[in-house]
Each structure stands twice: as structure tokens, then as C-alpha cells.
Amino acid sequence: MIRAMSGVAALAVLSFGAAAPAAAQDYPHDTVTLVTHSRAGGGTDVFLREMTKYLGEYLGAGFVVENVRGGSGAKAMAKLAQAPADGSIFYGTTPTFINTSLLSNPEYTYKDLSAVANVFLDPQVVYVRADSPFQTLTEVVEAANAEPGSVVFGVTTPGSLDRQVMEKFKQLTGVQAPVITHDGGGELLISVLNGTAALGIGEVQELDAQLDAGEVRLITTYTKERLDQFPDVPTAQEQDIDLVVNKFRGIAGPAGLPDEIYEKWETALQAVLEDDAFKEWYSAQALVPNFMPHEEYDQFLADFAEEQQAFFEEYGIVE
Numbered sequence: 224m225i226r227a228m229s230g231v232a233a234l235a236v237l238s239f240g241a242a243a244p245a246a247a248q249d250y251p252h253d254t255v256t257l258v259t260h261s262r263a264g265g266g267t268d269v270f271l272r273e274m275t276k277y278l279g280e281y282l283g284a285g286f287v288v289e290n291v292r293g294g295s296g297a298k299a300m301a302k303l304a305q306a307p308a309d310g311s312i313f314y315g316t317t318p319t320f321i322n323t324s325l326l327s328n329p330e331y332t333y334k335d336l337s338a339v340a341n342v343f344l345d346p347q348v349v350y351v352r353a354d355s356p357f358q359t360l361t362e363v364v365e366a367a368n369a370e371p372g373s374v375v376f377g378v379t380t381p382g383s384l385d386r387q388v389m390e391k392f393k394q395l396t397g398v399q400a401p402v403i404t405h406d407g408g409g410e411l412l413i414s415v416l417n418g419t420a421a422l423g424i425g426e427v428q429e430l431d432a433q434l435d436a437g438e439v440r441l442i443t444t445y446t447k448e449r450l451d452q453f454p455d456v457p458t459a460q461e462q463d464i465d466l467v468v469n470k471f472r473g474i475a476g477p478a479g480l481p482d483e484i485y486e487k488w489e490t491a492l493q494a495v496l497e498d499d500a501f502k503e504w505y506s507a508q509a510l511v512p513n514f515m516p517h518e519e520y521d522q523f524l525a526d527f528a529e530e531q532q533a534f535f536e537e538y539g540i541v542e
Contacts, residue, residue, distance in 0.1 A: 249283035250487060256287045256312040257474075258303060260296035260319065264409030265379075266345065266426040267315040270472050270510075273428075274342070277501040282491040292406055295380035296320045297329035304331035308477040310484040313339060316473040318384040321528050325535060326381070337480050338524050339488050341473035341515035342496070343505065346450060347385060349443040349459075350430060351422045352415055360443040361462045363422060367398045376402045377411045377420030384470050385424035387531075388445065390538050395464055415439065426470065427452070428508040450509045471513070471527075473520060485517040 257275065259267040268290060275286040291299040296319050306312045314320070314336060324332035349360055357363050367374040378385040381404050389402050403420050405411040408429035414420040416438060424445075433439045441456045445468040449458060459466045474488065495501055496512045505512070515523055535541040 251309065251484070252284060252311045254287060255282075255284045255310070256289055257315060258289050258291050258299050258312065259315040260291060260293075260299040260380075261315075261407035262290055262292060262409045264412075264429065265407030266429045266470075267317055267472065268407070268409075269428045269431075270343070270345075271315045273504055274495060274501065277498050278491060278495045281494040281498075282487065294329060295323040295327065295383070295406075297323055297327060297331070300324070300329065300333070300336065301331045303475070303477055304335035306477045308337075308479040308481075310476070310480065310487075313474050313476045316341075316471070316475045316524075317345075318387075318470060318527070318531075319380055320475075321524065321531055322383065322387065323380070325528065325532055326541065333475075333524065333528065335478055336475040337478045337517075338521040339474040339476050339480070339485060339517055340492050341471055341513055341520045341523065342492055343472040344511040344513040345426050345428075345470040345472050346509050346511070347388065347424055347445040347468040347470060348427060348430075348441050348450075348453075348456070348509075349422055349424055349445070350415065350439045350441050352418070353438055353440055355421065355440070357422065357442060359457065359462060360459060360464060363442075364396045364398055364464075367400045368396070371399045372401060374398075374400050374421045375419070376400050377405065377414045377423040378402060379405050379408055379411055379425070384468065387534065388424060388466065388468055390540070391466060392464065394538075395466065412439075426508075428510070431508065452507065452509050469511075471523075472510075473515070489516045 257271045259271055261267045271288050279285055291302050299314060300320055303314045320333050351357050363374060376389060378389055408425045411423045412429060415423045430439055441453055444450055444456055444458050445466050446458055447467050493514055496514060
């Protein structure tokens with residue numbers, strides 16, 4: 224596989240109106256750092272930055288989003304695992320941090336972090352450049368099988384859920400095609416726009432501006448039903464490809480967080496999901512609210528890791 228070059232870590236401070244500073248004393252820290260392994264513009268980066276515009280009012284803190292790149296999430300996990308368990312720093316979770324832990328044997332894994340809460344399920348979509356000849360995933364399969372190697376697929380990190388989806392997709396369709404991995408959804412989008420990849424697998428929030436500008440098109444969703452926001456885009460199952468994928472997005476912290484930290488985050492996250500302004504944004508992005516409190520999310524991640532390990536063994540990815 225070919226892997227795109229990683230970028231430079233980025234920091235962005237998010238500011239709020241008067242409500243957040245006035246309530247800051249309610250939380251143990253005035254400023255909280257949220258770490259993501261994705262680059263600016265990637266799905267987790269967008270999710271965290273948008274959510275924290277509203278979350279500060281409910282948690283009583285300001286936020287800094289820090290992009291810690293490298294190792295498909297390994298560097299970000301290491302940063303969290305070695306950070307103080309005092310509620311000052313957290314990590315935006317996706318399936319990548321589980322898969323990277325299982326596939327690359329990093330020094331620190333998901334087991335060295337503590338699940339705080341899940342926030343969303345994030346439907347996966349397949350997209351192409353606006354002038355692409357492909358209108359459906361069926362056409363992609365036909366072209367790739369007619370001339371093996373001619374259609375280049377783009378995914379994010381080697382440990383990402385969309386990379387895993389490609390293995391299932393290839394098994395179901397018989398397609399033999401090159402797969403280019405990237406350090407995040409933003410870099411994948413660039414590859415699709417410049418023609419390096421014929422299509423990409425991603426999330427709607429990563430593509431929002433380009434969809435509005437007519438630069439990219441959705442050709443398939445990996446969902447059970449068509450998305451309300453894109454009623455004309457067929458599911459993979461409608462095209463006889465039995466793939467349904469939901470990516471989770473949540474929050475984790477260093478191991479050993481005090482109970483009061485879990486409780487404050489659980490309360491704040493449930494409140495922000497009911498915030499009308501935030502609701503308008505995440506509904507437009509096809510994000511599905513799926514709140515899980517600390518203990519439930521912790522068990523969910525353990526079960527997910529067990530399922531992923533079984534998948535990797537079945538497909539010969541690990542022994």
C-alpha cells in the first residue's frame with residue numbers, strides 16, 4: 224500500500240462567549256485540551272471543533288484542539304496515556320485507536336486510556352470527484368473487475384475502519400485494486416480532488432464544503448437505509464453489496480480519572496446533544512446521536528476490540 228505523507232501537528236484555540244468563562248469555576252480546569260490523531264479538516268477534528276463551540280457552556284471550560292499526528296493514532300494515544308488523569312486532557316475516539324492498538328503493537332494502546340462517553344455514530348459514504356465517470360458503486364466494481372488495478376481506492380489510516388471496510392468490499396466483490404492510505408480524511412479528500420484516488424470512503428462532515436461547492440459527489444452510503452439528507456444516494460446493499468458500517472465518535476481520557484470527571488462530562492455531553500444549534504449542525508452532517516456513559520462505553524469498546532481481533536484473524540491480517 225502507498226501511504227500519504229503526514230503533516231505538522233496543529234493547535235487551534237476555540238473561544239466562547241461570556242457564558243463559558245463565567246462558569247469555568249464549575250469544572251476543575253478553565254481550559255481543556257482535546258487531542259485528535261487526524262489533521263485539521265479530518266472527521267474527528269471537525270467533530271471536536273464544532274462540538275466545543277457549544278460544549279463550553281455546559282461543561283464550564285474553554286477548549287484547545289490539538290492535532291497529534293503519526294502512527295495512525297499511536298502518538299496521540301501515547302500523549303494521553305502519559306498525561307495527568309485530572310480532567311485537563313482528552314482524546315477524540317474512533318475505531319482507529321482500537322485498530323491501531325491491535326495491528327501495530329504500539330507502546331501505549333486503547334487499554335491505557337479510559338472511555339469517558341460515546342457521542343455519535345457516523346455513517347460512512349463513498350464519494351468521487353464531481354466530473355468522475357462513476358455514478359454508482361456498481362459501476363466502480365464493473366470497471367475495476369474489467370481492468371484490475373485501473374481503479375485506485377482511497378482510505379484514511381492503515382488502522383482505520385474504512386481500510387477494514389475495503390477488505391470486506393474486496394472479498395464481497397472480487398475486486399483487485401490498489402488502496403492508498405492517508406493520515407486523515409482531509410488528505411484523502413485532496414487525493415480524490417487531484418485524481419490520485421478515483422474514490423474515497425469518508426464522512427459527510429469532512430466533505431461539507433466540497434459538496435456545497437459541487438466539487439465532489441456521493442455515490443453510495445454504507446448505511447442500512449438511505450440518509451435523509453441525501454435521499455437520491457443508494458446504499459451499498461441496494462447495489463447487492465452487503466456492507467453496513469457505523470463509525471463511532473466519542474471521548475476518552477487518561478486511565479484513572481476521578482468519578483466526578485466522568486459525571487460532569489456525561490452531563491455536559493447529554494446537554495450539548497440537545498442544544499438546538501448543535502443539533503442543526505450534526506443533523507446536516509448525517510451524524511446520529513448515540514450517547515453512551517462511561518461504563519457502557521467502556522464495555523462497548525472492549526466488545527468492539529474483540530470483534531476486530533476476530534476479523535483481523537479471519538482475514539489473515541494478524542495471526
